[in-house]
Amino acid sequence: MNSCLSKREKLIFEKSMPGHKAYFLPKGSTPKVDIEEMIPAGMIRKVEARLPQVSEIDVARHFTRLSNLNFGVDTGFYPLGSCTMKYNPKINEAMARMPGFIWLHPYQDPSTVQGAMQLMYELDVSLAEILGMDKMTLQPAAGAHGELTGIKVIKAYHDKRGDFKRTKVIVPDSAHGTNPATARMAGLGVVEIKSNANGEVDVEALRAAVGDDTAALMLTNPNTLGLFESQIKEIAEVVHEAGGLLYYDGANANAIIGVSRPGDMGFDVVHVNVHKTFSTPHGGGGPGAGPVGVKGFLAPFLPKPTVEYNDVEDEYYFDYDRPDTIGRMKAFYGNFGVLVKTYCYIRALGAEGIKEAAEMAVLNANYLKALISEDYEIAQDRLCKHEFVATPKRQSEYGIHTTDIAKRMLDYGYHPPTIYFPLIVDEAMMFEPTETESKDTLDEFAAVMAEIAKECRENPEIVKSAPNCTVVGRPDEVKAAKQQILRWEDFKL
Amino acid sequence: MNYLAATEADKQKMLERIGLDSMEDLFTDIPDNVKLNRALNLPEGMSEYELKKKIKSMSSQNQNMDQVISFLGGGAYDHYMPALVDHLLSRSEWYTAYTPYQPEISQGTLQNIFEFQTMVCELFGMEVSNASVYDGANALCEAMIMTTDRKKEIILSGAIHPEYIETVETYANGLGVEVKTAGLKGTITSIDELKASITDKTGAVAVQYPNFFGNIEDLQAIADLAHEHKAMFIVVVGDIISMGMLEAPGNLGADIVVGEGMSLAGPINFSGPSIGLMATTKKNVRKLPGRMVGMTDDKDGRRAFVLTLQAREQHIRREKALSNICSNQALHALATNITLCTLGTKGLKEMALKSMRNANYAMRRFTAIEGVELINGGHYFNEFALKLPVSAKLLNKRLLKKDIFGCVDLSRFYPERVNEGLFFLSEFRTKEEIDLVAQYMEVIFNEQLFK
DSSP states (O other): OSTTTTTOOOOGGGGGTTTTTOOOOOOOOSSOOOOHHSOOOOOOOOOOOOOOOOHHHHHHHHHHHHHHTBTTTTOOOBBBBBTOOOOHHHHHHHHOOOOHTHHHHHOHHHHHHHHHHHHHHHHHHHHHHHTTEEEOOOOSHHHHHHHHHHHHHHHHHHTTTTOOOOOEEEEEETOOOOOOHHHHHHHEEEEEEOTTTTSSSSSHHHHOOTTTTEEEEEEEEEEETTTTOOTHHHHHHHHHHOEEEEEETTTGGGGTTTOOOOOHHHHEEEETTTTTTTTOOOTTTTTOOOOEEEEEGGGGGSSOOOOEEETTTTTTEEEEOOOOOOOOOSSSSSEEEHHHHHHHHHHHHHHHHHHHHHHHHHHHHHHHHHHTTTEEESOOOOOOOOOOEEEOGGGGGGOOOOHHHHHHHTTTTTOOOOOOTTTTTTTOEEEEEOOOOOOHHHHHHHHHHHHHHHHHOOOOHHTTOOOOOSSSSSSSSHHHHHHOOOOOHHHHH | OOOOOHHHHHHHHHHHHHSSSSGGGGGSSSSSSGGGGSSOOBBOOHHHHHHHHHHHHHHTOOOOOGSEOOOOOTTTOOOOOHHHHHHHHHHHHHHHOOOOOOOGGHHHHHHHHHHHHHHHHHHTOSEEEESOOOOHHHHHHHHHHHHOOSSSSEEEEEESSSHHHHHHHHHHHTTOEEEEEEETTTTTTTTHHHHHHOOOOEEEEEEEESOOOSSSOOOHHHHHHHHTTTTTTEEEEGGGGGGBBBBBBGGOOOEEEEEEOHHSSSGEEEEEEOEEEEOOOOGGGOOSSSEEEEEEEEESSSSEEEEGGGGGGGGHHHHGOSOOOOOHHHHHHHHHHHHHHHHHHHHHHHHHHHHHHHHHHHHHHHTSSSEEEEEEOOBBBEEEEEEOSSSHHHHHHHHHHEEEOOEGGGGGGGGTTTEEEEEOOOOOHHHHHHHHHHHHHHHHHHHHTTO
C-alpha cells in the first residue's frame, strides 16, 4: 500500500484542460434541427454542466490509479463481520456480460427474452428451496430493500385480515440497524428486546413483548454474535401464538445454507443478500440484490410482477395480475445483472457445494476464533457459526481501543473486522473469515493479531498512531461533518 | 465446483485445533428439528465449462437490442457507452471492495463518490448529492419521504413513469402519506388540475422532465405554483442525457432533483443494475438519505475523503433514521463518473443533440404516414408518443418479424391508449434505419386497410 505508485490522486476536475476530449460519437445522418424550435424558450441549457475535459488516456489512468487506493477481496483477507466478503468467482463476471443478457430492454416482447426469464424463474425456485420458502420476488435491489419489501408483505397480510392493530415490530438489541429503520420506513413502531446472558433472544422477554399489536419479529439466525438461536422453535411458537409473523434477516445465511432452512425454523418471510451469501461482488457498496421469499400464504402479497412458468404453453411470463400485491418496490424487474451471477454460483456449487460452503465458513470461523482467543477476549466463547465477536479487553490497560487495533491491521495489509458492532458488546470486533480463505491465510492473520497484541503491551503508541503505511492517515471526521465539502465547487468556494 | 481453499488435511488439523472430530460437530448447536437432514433439491454442481455452456445457451435464446433496430425507451434508454467504462470497473480493486468504512484503504471508492456527487450536482444544477440510491423510482420515493414528514400529501404529475408512481404509492402506504395524481392535458401535466388539487397540506409536487411521453414540461410555472403553497418542488429527470440540452431543473425552481442514471452507467441489462440519482439544496442536506462523501484532512494535513454526516443513517439512528438504505449502487456511480469524464460537457451536449435530431427526423418521417399523428403538439426531446392507425401491439408484432423493436405500447400502462406508442431515438439510429422502418410501417398499415 505504501509503494511510490500508491500516491494520492488529484481530482479529475484538477486535470481538466479545455479542448481535451475522450469521446467519439457517430457523425449523425439525420438533418440538423433548429434547437430554438425544438425546446421551449428559456429551457435551452444556459449554464452548462462543468464536466471535466480530459483525453482518453487521462481517464484510463485516473481510474486505474484510484483503484490502487482501494482494498478488495482480491487484494487481501477481508474478515468484515456480517458482510460475508467471500471470493467473487470470475466466471460469474464473464457470464453476466453475455450480450444476450446485457442488451435486453425491459419492454421487449416476452417471446424475445425467454432465456432471461427462465433464469429468473429457476433462480426463484432454487432460492426458495435453499431457504425453505414457497415463492420469491427478485425485485429488491439490496438487503435493506428486501427487508422493507418483506415487512410490507407482512403488514399487507395483517391488513387483509382486518387485523389493523398490528403496528409493532420486535427486534433484538443485537439486530442490524436496518431492522428498526425498516420498521419505521414501513410506518410501524419498534419494540427492542434485550438479549440474554448467552447472547441469544431472551424468550421470557419476548413472551412479555408480544401481544395483539405484534406485526412481526425480525431476527437474524445465527445472530450478530455468530450464535445460532438454540431456542428458535420456541421463539417462533411465541410469536405465532400471539398472531405475529417471523421475518428472517438473511445477512448471516452463509452459516446455514444446505444445513438448516429458515422456513423449517418457522420463519414466514426471508430476505437474502446475494452479495453476501451467493458470492456476487459488493462493488464498493452495491449494486447488490435482496430477493425475498415467503411461505405460500403470503405469496399473493409479493410485489408485481412475479416471474411464472406456464407448463402448457412452455412459456415464462411476468404476472402483473396480483390483486393483493403490496405494489412495486422498484421500476422494472430488479438488478438482473446481479441475479445472473447468483444463478451461476448456485448452478456451479449445486446442493453439495452449497452445504460445503456453509461447513467450511463455520470451520474457518471457529478455527480463527481459537487462534485469536489466545490474545483477545471472545464475547461468547463457544461453538460459533460463520462469525464471532472479540474485544480488546486485555489490551485496554494500555489505553488501546478497537479502532486502534483495526487501524493497525491496515499497516499489516489486512482489512479490519466490523468494529463497534453489535452494539451489545463493548468495543466489539466482529470477524467473519468466510469459507474461501485457506488455513494458511488464517494462520498468517492470527500471527499478525498476536503481533499487534504484543505491540499493545510493548509499544502502544505505534498502535494508537496507526495506520502509518497507508496513503492517508485517519481522516478528521469532525472537520468533514463541519465544513461539508461535498462537491468540488464547495472546495473552490 | 466450489471455491474453497482448504485441503482435507487442513480440515483435519483445524478440527483438531478446535477440539472437534468431524464437520458435523460444527453444527451440534442447531437443534435436530430444524436441521434439513437431506440434500437440497437442486441440480448437481457444474464445472466451469459446463456452466459457460449452459449460460450461453440461455442467453442466446434472447434477442438482443444490439442486433436489431430498437425504438424502445420508456424509462430505460440505450446510449453510447465508452469502452473505458466496463474495462475500468472490471478492475477487482473496485468491484470486490465493500462500502468504504475504512477510509485509509478506500480512498479510491471515496474519491470516486466525491467526483460523482459533484457531477450529479452539475447535471441537475443543485448543491448536494449522495452516493446514489437503487433506481429512479426509489430516488423519487426517498424524495417523497424527505418532503412529507409534516405535510403528509404529495402530488405526482400523471406524466411521471407509471411504474414510478406505483412505487411511490407502495412506499407511501403505511406512512400515512396521501399520493394524489394530477391529470394530463394530452400528454402534458395539466396546470389547471394541479391548481385544483394543491392545498396547504401539500408537502411536495413532483413532475417528470422530459416526462414519460417525452414532452418537455414547463417547470418554472409548476415550481411557482408549488412554492406559492409552500410545497417543495421535485423534478424527476427522464432520460438523463437530456441534461446536455435542457436547462438544469435547479435553475427552474426545483428543490429536489432525482432521476435514473442507467443511460450513463452501463447496458440496460433487462433493467438493472440501475442507479438512482438524487440532489438537493444545502438547506436539505440532513434530510438526504444514503451515503455521502466529504473532503477533509488527515492528521498530517493531507487531503482525504470520508463518509460523512452519518448521523442521518440507519446504523447510527436505527428506528429514527428517515431511510433504511445502506448499500447503494456504488459500482454504477463509478461507471457514471467514467462516462461523464469521457463525454465531458461537449460530449454530453453532442449526444443529446444527436439523439434529439434523430427523434425530430423520425417524428416527421413517421407522421408523414397517413393515419399517424403526434399525440401532443408540444415540445419533446428524444422520445415522442404517436397515435397509430393500428394497435401498437399489432405494429410491434409485425416489426419484430423484421428484427425491429418498435415502440413501448402505451396500453401496457393506460388501457385506453390502445393505438398509441412511445418511440425513443438514440444517437445510434441512422436516417436509413428510420426510413426503412417508415416504409415497413406504411406497408403494415396498408395491409390492415383490408381487414
